[in-house]
Amino acid sequence: MEFQKCIETRRSIRNFNSKEVSNDIIEEIVNAAAYAPSWKNSQVTRYYAIKDAKVKEAIIEAMPDFNKPSCKSAPVIIVSSVVKFRSGYTRDGGFDSAKGDGWQMYDCGLSNMIFLLKAKELGLGTVILGIFDEAKVTEIVGIPDTEEIVSIIPIGYYDEEVAMPKRKFADTILKVIE
Numbered sequence: 001m002e003f004q005k006c007i008e009t010r011r012s013i014r015n016f017n018s019k020e021v022s023n024d025i026i027e028e029i030v031n032a033a034a035y036a037p038s039w040k041n042s043q044v045t046r047y048y049a050i051k052d053a054k055v056k057e058a059i060i061e062a063m064p065d066f067n068k069p070s071c072k073s074a075p076v077i078i079v080s081s082v083v084k085f086r087s088g089y090t091r092d093g094g095f096d097s098a099k100g101d102g103w104q105m106y107d108c109g110l111s112n113m114i115f116l117l118k119a120k121e122l123g124l125g126t127v128i129l130g131i132f133d134e135a136k137v138t139e140i141v142g143i144p145d146t147e148e149i150v151s152i153i154p155i156g157y158y159d160e161e162v163a164m165p166k167r168k169f170a171d172t173i174l175k176v177i178e
Helices: 003-009 023-033 053-061 065-073 102-121 134-141
Strands: 045-050 076-083 147-156
Touching: 003 102, 023 045, 023 102, 045 053, 045 102, 053 065, 053 076, 053 134, 065 147, 076 102, 102 147, 134 147
Parallel strands: none
Antiparallel strands: 045 076, 076 147
């Protein structure tokens, strides 16, 4: 798929069909996301692919009601996290910039975006979810205390195309200073 078309046609998919997503496809997507830039090449993003029905159900119960349907229909739930205290930090534990610990979220966001686009290229749909009981999901998945969950990404194949929501383009979001 042409890159521009991939960008223009990627949508937040909230309803998935029952077709299985292979581990090889998940690995291919995560390997693509590994090319995301990161602060001083810190590569702090981690991915957990949840396929086990009991673990998925426990995660779904840790979601608000409006996010549960997306997770219920997805054959795989991805939990993305970051390794804490690396991205944006100096070796002595201070901050390298005024953004504080915000760089780890930025780095994970870059990786997540590549994850989403690679999934789209391979014919899969995704949606980023940011509201969930983080403590419960951390415990359910077994995420170490050296990491922090950033997002949950239901992923799977889908049947219905989603219309593009209204977008703001350069005439609204760009200011050229010459």
